[in-house]
Structure formats: structure tokens, C-alpha cells
Amino acid sequence: MKNKKIIAVIGGNVATTEIYEKAYQVGKIIAEKDCIFICGGLGGVMEAASKGAKDNNGLTIGILPGTSKQDANPYIDIPIVTAMSNARNVIIARTCDIAIAIDGKYGTLSEIAYCLNFGKTVLGIDTYQIEGIIEIEDVEEIRNFL
16 A cells, blocks of 8 residues: 555535535545545535545545544545644654645645645645646646546
């Protein structure tokens, strides 16, 4: 397993129906490409992508901000409890090989910044347009990076 790519999906804990569907598709593609999925483990984009990965037999890891495994969304296989709040974003950024940012707010922005600072590839779907992010128009394009 150590040779498999670890792909992070980062995004808000609230998602519109359109963003939820895109995140679900991203998780599905990650699983289909036999990569390991990692996220912050909560709702919204994280839940949708986790569900997409899990529905397609992917392995899902959630790096949780709180003190309980019970906080993880139901599609997380391996909940990692950190009690670190947003500081857990560094763990996600250090662990992933590639990050896919979908929508999001300031927590997502911090994860993007950490990933870029650590030299990680960051793909962006309906998220911040800043230097270093590879903008993705069609979710299927991520297959080219995995």
C-alpha cells in the first residue's frame, strides 16, 4: 500500500447539491484509480467525496479536528482523532501526494496554502483562483493527474 498515491480532497463542510455531486464524482475517480483517499472527515465536500470513494471500494481516511471518532462521516474507514481543530490541515497537506480543492472557505484556503508551500500539486474545482492551483473545468480531467 505504501506505493499507492494518497489523494486529499479539501473543501467546505457545507455543500450545495451541485458541489456535492462534483465531490462525489471526484471520490469515485480516486477509488477507480486505486488511490487512497484522505480528507478532514466531516460533512459537505468531505462527506460527498468520501461517499464516492467508499461506494467504489476505495479506502477512506479522515483526519478529524475533534476528540471523538464518532465525529467522522459514515463513509470514513479510518478515523484519526487529532483534537487539533484546523491545525490538522497540516497533517492532510503533508500526507497527500495531490490535493483536490473543491469550493470551500478559509479552512480550505489554509490547506491549499500548506499544500503549495510543501510543493504538492493542487487541483481546483470551483475554488480559489490563485497562483499554483491547476484549475479543473470537468471533474473527469483529474484522471490525468492520478
